[in-house]
Amino acid sequence: MRNPWTIPVAVALLTLAACADPQTSAAPKGNDASVVAFDTSANQKHITSAKVDSIAAELPAAVRDSGKLVVGNGSAGGGLPPLGFTADDNKTPIGVEIDIAHLAASVLGLTPEMQTTSWENLFLGLDSGRYQVGISNIGVSELRKEKYDFATYRLGLHAFEAKKGSGLKITGPADISGKKVAVSSGTLQEAILLDWNKQNVAAGRPPAEPKYYQQASDTYLALESGRIDLYLGPNPNATYHVATAGKTEIVGTVSSSYPVQGLVGITTKKDNGLVKPLADALNAAIADGSYAKVLAKWGLQSEAVPKSLVNPPGLPKDKQK
Structure with missing residues (x-):
């Protein structure tokens, strides 16, 4: 599928009660995937x-x-x-x-x-x-x-997933500067990452390094071993993975249609x-x-x-x- x-x-x-900026936010306050x-x-x-x-x-x-x-x-x-x-x-x-x-x-x-x-x-x-x-x-x-x-x-939200205890909080392009970020090729997650890299370069910051894996299991292995810093993927998938695997956490979200809300x-x-x-x-x-x-x-x-x-x-x- x-x-x-x-x-x-x-x-x-949209104006959201939970956060000032509906396009990006740190780990979502409305979710507590660790106890689902x-x-x-x-x-x-x-x-x-x-x-x-x-x-x-x-x-x-x-x-x-x-x-x-x-x-x-x-x-x-x-x-x-x-x-x-x-x-x-x-x-x-x-x-x-x-x-x-x-x-x-x-x-x-x-x-x-x-x-x-x-x-x-x-x-x-x-x-x-x-x-x-x-x-x-x-x-x-x-x-x-x-x-x-x-x-x-x-x-419609995407989530930045990191190894549990990473201390990362992603609210915008500056927060991924210099980080290794996994995305799937040809997706809107990749488009967001590339757009944020352009913003980082324009601001004089190092871009993030995109990483690509064929299987989700490979992505999560790289994340848990520290070979990558972040994985940007669908928020519902990330929520389910965080709750069932227990080794990662959501450290920020971004609209699936950044810079407007999906x-x-x-x-x-x-x-x-x-x-x-x-x-x-x-x-x-x-x-x-x-x-x-x-x-x-x-x-x-x-x-x-x-x-x-x-x-x-x-x-x-x-x-x-």
């Missing part, structure tokens, strides 16, 4: 909310009458924890994206029908109507908005009538606290949004990967 952050999102700058205990069982209970009749009434009649919401999730092949991945029984889909599907559907009075597919087939399924919505870390972009509608539910959204075929009730359902869940419980379950509190937005400004077309 392809890395879902290689095609992230962008929106106008991930439930990977197949029979786990999904966090839901009460049905709101007035929001359910906004649904297209055919969807409301069917009683179900057909959800495509691009986590085929085992998935990517803690987003969408396979439970201990090797068949049941679990993760924050699956829980978001159950949460939104519960407010609408619908039962989610989860269908796991590949990333490419997810969009083909949306186009054909096989899936009514896609919930799979899909970033808002101006190019995608030509075909799809979005109801946002998470920030957003991830529930995705539907354009003008199919679903995006407003989905956003209203998410906002009801935000208001009653159930949304916060979902993110806390997967250690992703730092990616919480204060409000679900419909089709906000997205990643510019010239930056779409």
Whole structure:
């Protein structure tokens, strides 16, 4: 499965309560990955909310009458924890994206029908109507908005991961000057690193030294042995790794669409009538606290949004990967 952050999102700058600068911050205060205990069982209970009749009434009649919401999730092949991945029984889909599907559907009075597919087939399924919505870390972009509608539910963040006890705090380009930083080739993480290097050189500081590894296991071995100082990768992946391996820590985050803040959204075929009730359902869940419980379950509190937005400004077309 392809890395879902290689095609992230962008929106106008958001004011976040947790930090003054929404594009970069030190280790996220909302996360405590070291104490997250991930439930990977197949029979786990999904966090839901009460049905709101007035929001359910906004649904297209055919969807409301069917009683179900057909959800495509691009986590085929085992998935990517803690987003969408396979439970201990090797068949049941679990993760924050699956829980978001159950949460939104519960407010609408619908039962989610989860269908796991590949990333490419997810969009083909949306186009054909096989899936009514896609919930799979899909970033808002101006190019995608030509075909799809979005109801946002998470920030798009990358995380700087370091060996536990490193003492590093990354809040901007100066903090990586002279450091050895691992990134994956061709990703937006690499683009951020190269952009920060340009800023460091312009300011008379030594650039960071990019490092590339073929496998995540090789990257983490280099990090733990001290051969590299930092690894810049998707925040959810880093959160899961920190909690399960116990040898590293998150020392800073940066927007997936630096220098503007990225957003991830529930995705539907354009003008199919679903995006407003989905956003209203998410906002009801935000208001009653159930949304916060979902993110806390997967250690992703730092990616919480204060409000679900419909089709906000997205990643510019010239930056779409």
